[in-house]
Amino acid sequence: MRAFLPIALLALAGCTSDSTFGGFLPGGEPDRLAIAEIESAEAEESGEVLRLALGRRRASAVLIQQQGTRRMWRAPGGVVVATDGARVVGTAGLPQMVMATRFDGPDPLTDPRALLTRTAETRRLVDVSGASRDPASMRFGLSFDCRLRAAETEDGYILVEERCRVPGLSPVVNRFWAERESGAVGYAEQWIGPGIGPLALDFQPAE
Structure with a gap:
């Protein structure tokens, strides 16, 4: 069984002080994607970028760590997304x-391209x-x-x-959505938790 445990996501998400921002979700949690949306202009100029969208919110995350096909992206405000190839395997x-994703066999x-014929x-x-990390809100397996x-x-x-x-x-x-010639995924829409809309990811470089 292949495992990916993005433990570092929780630490990274906590690096930004919540008291310095005005956007909050119900329950008092900071609306980190709103913060990221406001501050993403700087991220666009600082290296490889993954563009994110959740509902009407938009943000740009920069690559901060890579090991093979596994990458970790961070947007301003403490939004962190871990990907394995084009698939989201962790968020904060x-x-x-998404605290962890464990695959049973190859993905x-x-x-x-192979999926065109089978x-x-x-x-x-x-x-x-x-978001509060309350044990009552956690679901495992x-x-x-x-x-x-x-x-x-x-x-x-x-x-x-x-x-x-x-x-x-x-x-x-x-x-x-993948390119026909290379098979590389350039855009995706993925489930990232119950009760929340899909996260859209644009892996393609900005023109």
Whole structure:
């Protein structure tokens, strides 16, 4: 079983003092993505950038750590996203947080082009928490049983759709758009916790 435990996300999310910002979520938690949106102009000029969107909020996160296909991105205000390839495997500083993702076997998303000729199934376990990190808001070992299908779009991309069954939750649908020639995912929309909309990620360099 392949595991990724983004423990450092929680520490990074706590590096910014909440008292210096005015944006808050219900319950008194700081609206970190709103903070990131305001301060992202500086991030656009400081290296490799991942653009994020959650609802109407937009922010830019810079690459702060990389080990193979695993990367950690940080936006101003303490929003941190960990990715393995194009897949989100950890988050911090958002209303819901993905604390850990553990894959049972290889991830079919590694080769989107192969999914044009076959469907694939995958299983992973995910730990989540509310922004307050209250033990009552934590859920461990959410089981995702997923099927991935792909099709070519009219504009020449590969659209991979992943549908997952998760006990106790509504069905989860993730979408990934990959380049036909390279198979690299340039854009994605992914589940990042119960009760929150999908997180959109734009991996493509700004023009």
